[in-house]
Amino acid sequence: MKLLSASILAAALLAGCGGMSTKTAGAPDTPTRTADGVLVGPNGMTLYTFARDTANAGTSACNAQCAANWPPLGVADAAKPMGGYTIVVREDGKKQWAYKGWPLYFWAKDTKAGDKTGDGVANGAWKVARP
Helix, strand or coil: CHHHHHHHHHHHHHHHHCCCCCCCCCCCCCCCEEECCEEECCCCCECEEECCCCCCCCCCCCCCHHHHHCCECECCCCCCCECCEEEEECCCCCEEEEECCEECECCCCCCCCCCCCCCCHHHHCEEECCC
16 A cells, blocks of 8 residues: 555656746746846846947947946847847957847946946946846
8 A cells, every 4th residue: 555655656757847947946937136226237227228339239338448338238148139129249259149139238337236337437338227
């Protein structure tokens, strides 16, 4: 009888596994998430857009020293565009995430999650990215 009960339990457990997701627990569905009404990167830091970029151009206008101050939101090699997220190729050949066609950047002077000190920098050319 104990053997039969163990077999039934094992069968029930295996049947329940059929609907389980293979997605890694905690893995993001998108390259960003929303916090306090703005887009943030995987590290929780605020993301920004740059007015000198052209939406849907597939490139970034912020390179060299600009990119040192405004690091781009990088793309993992295996990543693919999804939903409103596309991938742009930078001047140096590296890839960067864009949302609704606008490349996304961090601000080097933000020091902790929730900082938004880059909003309005350069006469308003930099804005927090919003969903």
